[in-house]
Amino acid sequence: MKKIIVLPAYNAVKTLEKTVSSIPKNSFDRIILVDDASKDGTYELALKLGLDATRHQENRGYGANQKTCYTRALQAGADIIVMLHPDYQYEPNIIPFLTGIIEKDICDIVLGNRIRTRAEALKGGMPVYKYLANRFLTMAENLAAGQNLGEWHSGLRAYSKRSLESLNWRDNSDEFVFDSQLLLEAAFRGLRIGDIPVPAKYFNDASSISFPRSVKYGLATLLAIAEYGGNKTGFIRTRRYKERLKGGGEENRE
Ligand SMILES: Nc1nc2c(ncn2[C@@H]2O[C@H](COP(=O)(O)OP(=O)(O)O)[C@@H](O)[C@H]2O)c(=O)[nH]1
Ligand SMILES: [Mg+2]
Numbered sequence: 609m610k611k612i613i614v615l616p617a618y619n620a621v622k623t624l625e626k627t628v629s630s631i632p633k634n635s636f637d638r639i640i641l642v643d644d645a646s647k648d649g650t651y652e653l654a655l656k657l658g659l660d661a662t663r664h665q666e667n668r669g670y671g672a673n674q675k676t677c678y679t680r681a682l683q684a685g686a687d688i689i690v691m692l693h694p695d696y697q698y699e700p701n702i703i704p705f706l707t708g709i710i711e712k713d714i715c716d717i718v719l720g721n722r723i724r725t726r727a728e729a730l731k732g733g734m735p736v737y738k739y740l741a742n743r744f745l746t747m748a749e750n751l752a753a754g755q756n757l758g759e760w761h762s763g764l765r766a767y768s769k770r771s772l773e774s775l776n777w778r779d780n781s782d783e784f785v786f787d788s789q790l791l792l793e794a795a796f797r798g799l800r801i802g803d804i805p806v807p808a809k810y811f812n813d814a815s816s817i818s819f820p821r822s823v824k825y826g827l828a829t830l831l832a833i834a835e836y837g838g839n840k841t842g843f844i845r846t847r848r849y850k851e852r853l854k855g856g857g858e859e860n861r862e
Contacts, residue, residue, distance in 0.1 A: 611707055612686035614677035615641040615659070615694040616670060621648040622813045623696035628657055631700040635707065636690070640680050644673045660684075671786025678772055686769055693763030697814035698722070699807040706766040709802060716771040716799040717791070720806030721758030733810030741822060745829050749788065752833045752840075753795035757803050760788055760829075764806055771799050776848045784817075785828035792836040793848055 613636045617624065628639065643651040643663035654661035664676065674691065681689045688707050692698060698720055706718045723729045723746075729739055742759055749760045765787075771794060780789040794801055817825070838844035 609687040609711055610685055611636045611688045611690065612681040612684055613639045613690045613692055613703070614674075614681050615639065615692055616644070616673035616677050617641050617646065617650050617654070617694045618644045618667075618670070618673070619646045619648045619816070620650045620694040621646070621653050624650060624653055624694045625657060627692070627694045627696045627700065628659065631692075632704060635703045638684060640677060640684070641694070642673050642676045642680070644668060644670070669782040670784050671780055672782035674786055675778060675782075678777065682769065682772060688766060688768060689772060690766045691764070695763070695814045697808050697810065698762075698764040702804065702806050703766075705804055706764070709804070710766055710768050714800070715802040716768045717794055717801045718766045719757060719759070719762045719801070719803040720764030721803040722762060722806060722808040723759050724805040732808050734808070735810070735815075737819070738822065741826055745826060748830070748833055749792070752837055753792055755795055755801055757801060758805070759803075760791055762806070774799070776850070779848045781828070783828065784825045785832055788829045788832045789848065792832055796836060796840060796849060
């Protein structure tokens with residue numbers, strides 16, 4: 609099984625090297641970094657570290673960054689794709705466990721869960737408002753989609769090639785809600801989603817999203833849940849939830 613780790617990067621110069629050096633060496637075949645027009649030399653550092661790096665000419669957003677990441681990973685022949693934020697927030701030692709659950713064919717998608725317990729999450733430095741918002745949105749997403757995940761907003765995820773090829777992520781938002789749209793569609797299509805606990809640290813460089821952006825993200829997530837509900841009950845049929853076009857998994861709309 610060819611395992612490719614993708615790093616959607618934005619202004620990650622302070623944390624990139626630490627992140628990459630803590631990834632277990634035998635847990636991947638290749639690391640692909642996509643730089644979303646950082647202002648701090650992230651791209652140059654990635655090249656220096658020997659990563660397979662590309663960059664966007666202008667800042668296109670977190671979702672757009674992942675679109676480039678997955679397109680490149682699938683083109684490179686990945687069987688399992690691991691997405692990891694290069695902000696040194698997630699403990700990369702657990703990557704072999706995430707991919708192991710996919711290799712054992714127990715799940716199609718596995719998330720690292722930062723909220724094993726409230727005490728642990730807050731002790732790790734998760735801001736209280738982010739903890740509360742994450743719990744509320746996760747509860748709503750679990751209820752709507754019939755899942756039981758610890759959190760839906762993690763920056764460490766593993767996907768089987770089959771799951772990425774069967775989802776319409778190219779139609780997702782270019783913003784942060786991309787992640788929730790992808791998981792909701794995965795639940796809609798009956799893919800098996802699971803999670804395992806991941807130790808996470810919160811420090812300035814690991815958490816840059818501001819309060820107003822978090823609020824916007826929360827509202828966009830609620831809209832994504834409503835979209836899921838509408839499609840699930842048959843009231844609406846949005847583009848993302850239409851039948852997958854034949855060969856859609858391979859096309860490159862970059
Ligand atoms: N591609 C892209 N990524 C961004 C942008 N703004 C923030 N990010 C990344 O989004 C990720 C998640 O944000 P973060 O602040 O770590 O969230 P938190 O850890 O959950 O509080 C980080 O890896 C950031 O580097 C952007 O404009 N474009
Ligand atoms: Mg983070």
